[in-house]
Amino acid sequence: MGARSWWLMIAIGLGIMLNPLNSSMVSVAIPDLQQAFGLDFTKVSWIIFSFYIASAVAQPVMGKASDLFGRRKIFIMGLLVAFAASLFAPLSTSFGWLIVFRVVQSIGTSMMIAVGMAIVRVHVTEKQAIALSVLSIFLSGAAAIGPFIGGMLMHWWDWQAIFLVNLPFVIGSLVLAWRVVPKDGRPSSERNGTSVRQWIARMDPLGIALFTGGLITLLIGLLSAKSSGHLSLTNIIVGLIGIILLFAFIKQQLRTSSPFIPLRTFAQYPSLTWVNVEFMLMNMLFYSVFFGLPSYLQTVRHVSEYHTGMLMLSLGVCSLAASPIAGRWVERSGPRPALIVSALLMTVGSIWLITLNEHSPVVLVSLALAAFGISNGLNSVGMQAALFRSAPTSMIGVASGLFLTSRYIGTILSSLLIGVVMGGHFSYHGFRMLSVILTVIALTLVVISKRRRQEISPRQQTKVEQAS
Incomplete structure (x- = not known):
């Protein structure tokens, strides 16, 4: 790949990392937001809900919009929207206004992540696998280090910092994207003679x-x-x-x-249905830990934001370390073995959390985090491979959109689960009950993973070939 391709990947990477970064940084800021606005845990959970609901809706919508207006335009517009939201959110005079800016921020970052991968696919013609793996590092790396960055910012400043920290990344991506992302050709609406009203109807x-x-x-x-x-x-x-x-x-x-979501697809391809169900449950479990554990550490165990961020870093490091290993394993043996081990690790981690009491050394939490981190590295690669094996080539774009929607529904359900179990106060007993529920979900994933077929069934393969 030439230098321009590398600069293009950096420009896109700096933009698409903002969505996972902002979804993960806030996990460490929840207790401080409760104190700042005088809210209970259930109400402040909307800082999480709002982001994921907006992302679940905005990403497929913006993917369609990019065909109407052009990918470069949507990407740069997303940067400008994210910049404005990150600049004005710290000035919020009430929690309601903070939610508004959080939703706007989610829409802006979704505009970038919806088209960023497509830009690289179209304009980086050599070694696309390497290019996509680089972007995956931006995405998974941002999610992994989000709690650590959030912990550092909360230790040295206040909750406003988790928004202002976005500005250098946005500016860097905007400057590079303006210079290296190729201009869009004629929009599809012009090429096909389709009016803007007709394209809006298609959305x-x-x-x-x-x-x-x-x-x-x-x-x-x-x-x-x-x-x-x-x-x-x-x-x-x-x-x-x-x-x-x-x-x-x-x-x-x-x-x-x-x-908006082609539900008939699920009826036509049963294996694709199970991929999305499994992915939704995995994200529900993972993000229940991701968002619940920092609040447990800070509220129940009185661990500082700084040390909470340091403990959560073990989850991200293990996830990043497991990803390349998972890639080679899945390439050699298929997704089933990796997904079974992933589910077993989630079970072990959930049971380990149940065994912790109010006086257990907090360092023991890192053992559970390591299990969840390795599990996340395995399933992020394994589930993507399972998706490709379950969907025909002709509808891989639609299948990927459904896959992403399943992820966000899982994260929304995780926040809902935490809110319902904890109510207005985060307690040790509530966290133990949450861990019991997560153990049940993990065991369900073990059963689903073990029942997974290594290859698509003959009938399903026939459908795939006919559709392709």
Whole structure:
């Protein structure tokens, strides 16, 4: 690869890392945000919910929008949106305004991650596997070191720093992208004679509205009930509205010709369905630990932000170290063995958390984090390989979008699980109950992984070949 290709990857990498970086840094800031705005744990959890809900919706939408307006335009626009959100978020006078800027930040970073990989695929024609692996390091590395960076920033400054730290990365990516990302050709709407109104219709705005409204309304109903300590008529009505909206979303997706989430795909390819279910459960478990453990350490064990960040670093380091090993293992033996070991490690880590008591040395937490970190490195590679084996080439783009959506639904469910179990106060007993639930999820993943077929079934393979 030439020098221009490397600069292109750096430009894109600095941009796409902002989404996982900002989703992970905030885990260490939760206790400080509770104190700063006088909120309980359930309410402050919306700093996590809002980011993932916005990402789950924005990424597939922006992927479609890039075909209308051009990938370079969407990427640079995303940088500008992220810059504005990161600059104004520290000035928030209330938690409501902070949530608004957090959502805007999520949309901006999603604009970049939705098209960044595509830009590299199109414009780096030599050694694409190396190029994509470099971008994977930006993505996984940012998520891995996020709690460590967040811990350092909280130790030396305050919660505002987790937003301001984005500015140098945004500026660096913007300067490089402006110079090295090739300009877009004629938009698809012009090439195909499609109007902007027709392209907007293809984005399925009704489906997006039903999905977003149903998910948010259902979460508000559930979390409000848990926070208040009783189930009121208002909570029931709000929750039912959310369920109705989600049912309407499913019905609308099955009828529309251009669905936001093509649900019929799951019926046509059963193995693809199980890949997404497994990936969702893995992320639900992993991010329950990722977000729950820092609050446990700081609130229950009174560990400083600095030392919490240092402990969480073991999770990221083990994840990064396991990824290249997983790549060679999956290449040689397929995804099934790596995913079985990953699920077993998650089980061991969850059981280890149950055994910890209020007086256990906090250094023992790092052993569980190491198990979860290695597990994450294995499943990040194994699940991607399983996806490629389950989806035909002709629909790999749609399959990847569904795969990413499953990840964000899993992270949303993790935050919901923590909020429901903990309520308004993070306690030792609540954390132990959370660990028991995570053990059940991990054992479920062991069963799913062991039942996985090493190769696609003959019937499924026929479908793949016909579709390709």
